[in-house]
Amino acid sequence: MKFRAMFKTPDVIEDALKDAFDHEASPCCCGGWDGEGKKCPSCECNGNCIDCELAEDRLRDKTDEARKMTEKFVAHGEYVTIEFCTDTNTATVVEKGK
Ligand SMILES: [Zn+2]
Numbered sequence: 001m002k003f004r005a006m007f008k009t010p011d012v013i014e015d016a017l018k019d020a021f022d023h024e025a026s027p028c029c030c031g032g033w034d035g036e037g038k039k040c041p042s043c044e045c046n047g048n049c050i051d052c053e054l055a056e057d058r059l060r061d062k063t064d065e066a067r068k069m070t071e072k073f074v075a076h077g078e079y080v081t082i083e084f085c086t087d088t089n090t091a092t093v094v095e096k097g098k
């Protein structure tokens with residue numbers, strides 16, 4: 001037997017993306033700082049050089065791509081439909097419009 005259920009979870013995607021963004025290595029011209037704090041202490045530029053800005057742009061692009069990917073499954077950033085199948089014991093997220 002198959003049936004679908006729609007879940008509404010406001011803002012959870014944005015929160016998750018923010019978390020993922022925060023847990024990425026801080027963008028820095030040296031290739032990323034993975035330690036405490038958001039500014040890399042080992043670079044003299046202190047996060048202010050053009051390469052650091054480009055690194056930060058790349059991280060933002062990655063987050064935007066992640067958001068776009070979720071839009072395939074999550075309507076308006078908050079509705080998701082899960083199809084349960086008791087024959088296969090699975091639960092599958094249904095792509096939007098399918
Ligand atoms: Zn730099």
Ligand SMILES: [Zn+2]
Pocket residue numbers: 028029030031032033040041042043
């Ligand atoms: Zn650095």
